[in-house]
Amino acid sequence: MAQMTAPNLLATQNISEREKLIFDATERLLGKFGYDKTTVADIAKEAGISKGAIYLHFKSKDELIERLLIHAMLGFSANWFGAIEADPQGGLIGNMYLNMLKVIDQTPLMAVIMRQDGAILGNYLKKKDNFFVKNQRQGMRHEFVAMMQAAGAIRQDLDPKVVAHIMDMISFGMVTIAEFVPTEQIPPTDEVIKGIADFMHRALTPEQGADSETGKRILRQLYAEAQKDFLAAQQTDAAQKES
Numbered sequence: 001m002a003q004m005t006a007p008n009l010l011a012t013q014n015i016s017e018r019e020k021l022i023f024d025a026t027e028r029l030l031g032k033f034g035y036d037k038t039t040v041a042d043i044a045k046e047a048g049i050s051k052g053a054i055y056l057h058f059k060s061k062d063e064l065i066e067r068l069l070i071h072a073m074l075g076f077s078a079n080w081f082g083a084i085e086a087d088p089q090g091g092l093i094g095n096m097y098l099n100m101l102k103v104i105d106q107t108p109l110m111a112v113i114m115r116q117d118g119a120i121l122g123n124y125l126k127k128k129d130n131f132f133v134k135n136q137r138q139g140m141r142h143e144f145v146a147m148m149q150a151a152g153a154i155r156q157d158l159d160p161k162v163v164a165h166i167m168d169m170i171s172f173g174m175v176t177i178a179e180f181v182p183t184e185q186i187p188p189t190d191e192v193i194k195g196i197a198d199f200m201h202r203a204l205t206p207e208q209g210a211d212s213e214t215g216k217r218i219l220r221q222l223y224a225e226a227q228k229d230f231l232a233a234q235q236t237d238a239a240q241k242e243s
Contacts, residue, residue, distance in 0.1 A: 015071065019057050021047045023068050027109055035065065036122035065124055066131045072109040074230075079103045081223055084216065091215025093154055094201025097167070101174060101193040111175040134237065147218050153210040163204065170196060 015023070025047035029038045040061050044051040058064040083099040084090035090099060104110050112120050116132055124130055145160035145167075154163070174196070177186060186192075 016057075018049065018053065019067075021049070022054055022057065022064065023071055026064060026068050027072075030065075030112075030120050031108070034120050034122050035124045040064075062124065062127065062130075065121075069109070069113060069131045072107065072113065076103055076107050076110050077223075077226070079107070081219070084219060089212050091153070091212035091217075091219065092201065092210055093148065093204050093215065094197045095212070096215065096219070097200045098193060098197035101171070101196060104171070104175065105189055105193065114172055114175045135233070141222075144218070144222055147222075148215060151214045151218060152206060152208075153215045153218070154204045155206050158204070167200070 022043060026038070026043050029042055029046055033042075038061075040054055041051050043061075043064070044054050047054075054064070058067065080100050080103045083103060084096060087095055087099060089095045104114075111117075116125060118125060125132065127133075142160040142164040145154060145163045148154040149156045149158075149160060174192070187195075
């Protein structure tokens with residue numbers, strides 16, 4: 001079967017070169033100084049443009065931060081989808097997880113988002129209309145697990161809600177473990193990712209095996225639905241801001 005490309009809305013972000021420059025500068029400064037100590041003037045200086053130029057694209061620092069987080073999440077989604085499509089075994093549950101964790105590891109801002117990192121995001125998290133309030137995270141939806149079970153891609157004798165919860169625990173645990181375990185005791189990330197993927201494959205794959213293309217079809221369907229949900233949420237948010 002011909003490989004399907006990632007849906008346009010999540011794969012292609014319509015941002016200008018200047019917006020990308022601003023995003024990159026903002027991400028660097030957040031990593032160094034955090035939200036509270038980073039000003040629009042700082043971002044402008046880091047990006048090599050005027051403060052006024054930033055306000056041509058973003059009404060406030062908070063709008064810039066929110067757009068940056070959305071940019072990071074859409075980029076993560078597109079890269080994960082692309083990695084799965086490029087992997088011949090990408091539709092198997094272990095490989096889905098393997099590719100997801102690799103992309104998370106390659107996207108530093110995703111770890112900040114998943115942790116809702118107070119050291120980086122500071123007082124932004126206290127704002128009543130922040131990104132996380134408006135976009136309540138759902139984690140690994142149990143509907144996905146149930147669809148994989150119905151298609152014979154995951155063992156059917158397991159509770160999909162429990163499986164989804166365990167998968168979320170592992171994902172979020174990977175990006176928070178350094179807060180609880182000394183760095184020297186943590187194995188290399190590549191080995192950890194491969195170990196988790198192997199664990200998932202052994203624990204969840206049916207005894208008779210599974211078909212990669214079946215898993216990819218399910219992920220494509222959910223990815224297309226995510227496009228619609230994202231677009232609807234963006235339209236609702238824009239309408240509320242205008243009213």
